[in-house]
Amino acid sequence: QQQVKQSPQSLIVQKGGIPIINCAYENTAFDYFPWYQQFPGKGPALLIAIRPDVSEKKEGRFTISFNKSAKQFSLHIMDSQPGDSATYFCAASKQGGSEKLVFGKGTKLTVNP
Amino acid sequence: DAGITQSPRHKVTETGTPVTLRCHQTENHRYMYWYRQDPGHGLRLIHYSYGVKDTDKGEVSDGYSVSRSKTEDFLLTLESATSSQTSVYFCAISVGAGGRNEQFFGPGTRLTVL
Numbered sequence: 001q002q003q004v005k006q007s008p009q010s011l012i013v014q015k016g017g018i019p020i021i022n023c024a025y026e027n028t029a030f031d032y033f034p035w036y037q038q039f040p041g042k043g044p045a046l047l048i049a050i051r052p053d054v055s056e057k058k059e060g061r062f063t064i065s066f067n068k069s070a071k072q073f074s075l076h077i078m079d080s081q082p083g084d085s086a087t088y089f090c091a092a093s094k095q096g097g098s099e100k101l102v103f104g105k106g107t108k109l110t111v112n113p
Numbered sequence: 114d115a116g117i118t119q120s121p122r123h124k125v126t127e128t129g130t131p132v133t134l135r136c137h138q139t140e141n142h143r144y145m146y147w148y149r150q151d152p153g154h155g156l157r158l159i160h161y162s163y164g165v166k167d168t169d170k171g172e173v174s175d176g177y178s179v180s181r182s183k184t185e186d187f188l189l190t191l192e193s194a195t196s197s198q199t200s201v202y203f204c205a206i207s208v209g210a211g212g213r214n215e216q217f218f219g220p221g222t223r224l225t226v227l
Contacts, residue, residue, distance in 0.1 A: 006155075032214055043203050043218030044156065089155060099144045099207040099214040100171070105155035 003027055004092050006104025013080055014112050021075045021107045023090035028071070030092040034101070035064065035075050038087045047088070048075075080111045116140050117219035119204050125225045132191040134222050136204030138184075144207035145187040146171075146216065147179060149200040156203065162187055194226045 005024045013019045023033075034049035050057045050064040050073065057064045061078040077084055087108045091101040116139035126132050136145060147159040148171075158171030160179040168179050176198060178190045191198055204219040 034215070041221075043205075043221050046215055046217065049215070093214045099216075100146075100158060100161060101214065101216055103156040105153065 003102045004090060004104045006090050006107060008107060009105070010108045010110070012110045012112065015081060017080050017111070019077050019080055019084075019109055019111070021088055021090070021109070022072065023074065023092075023104050024070075024072045025092050025102075026071065027092070027094065027102075029094040030102075031095055032093045033064070033066065033073050034091050034093075035062075036089040036091065036103075038089065038106075044089060077109075080109075082111045082113050085109055085111050117204060117206060117217060119202075119219040119222050121222060122220065123223045125227065126194050127227050128195055129193050132194050132224065132226075134189045134202055134204075134224070136187045136189070136219060138187075138206050140206075141184050142206040142208060143184075145181065146205040146207070147177075147187065147189045148203045148205065148218075149173065149198075150203060150221075151200050159189065159202075191224075194224075196226050198224065199226045200224060 003026055007022050011019050035047045036044035037047045038044040048059045048062050050066050052068050055066050063076040066073045087106045089106045090104040093101045118137045120135045146161040148156045150156050157173045159173055159177050160171050162168045162181045180188045202222045205216045208215045
């Protein structure tokens with residue numbers, strides 16, 4: 001049973017576009033939702049994270065939107081650049097769950113020049 | 114890289130041989146994790162540790178064992194490697210408390226089982 005569903009699997013945008021990656025979760029006990037960015041040959045790196053007490057969080061060009069009632073959250077990348085081309089993973093965890101993360105399957109983003 | 118190293122970085126082995134991967138951290142964090150990454154599956158938790166000699170199973174633990182005799186080292190062992198265990202293996206540590214689970218990943222080990 002997949003606890004975090006991520007879509008799309010791949011995404012191609014032009015430079016300056018706003019790619020949006022969506023995730024949906026099932027477990028209402030989840031209370032921490034991070035996004036990770038991974039470049040080829042590297043380990044995933046924490047990009048931005050949100051708690052369910054806020055509906056939106058921005059860090060630079062990256063924004064998380066959170067909809068608690070729909071059990072969905074999404075990553076928006078403003079003014080996307082070719083250097084943003086990477087695989088993005090959403091994840092979720094719950095307090096007291098040995099800090100374990102459940103990951104989505106990933107979205108490969110390509111930003112064309 | 115949050116002071117996380119993995120060794121070896123690449124390994125090719127044959128079916129049926131034992132393999133041990135090492136994860137080393139320099140900052141005495143309590144929680145450590147082993148994941149495998151495969152195309153179409155994302156990151157899947159194999160085993161994790163919440164302290165010295167305290168370990169538990171993750172989502173895909175069959176065929177794997179772990180040990181943690183020191184805070185800084187977390188070992189993943191494939192007792193008898195199979196081709197289905199060909200994958201990229203990542204170690205991670207958890208930094209933070211109170212539900213703010215910021216995990217930091219090592220550089221990965223690419224394992225090929227022939």
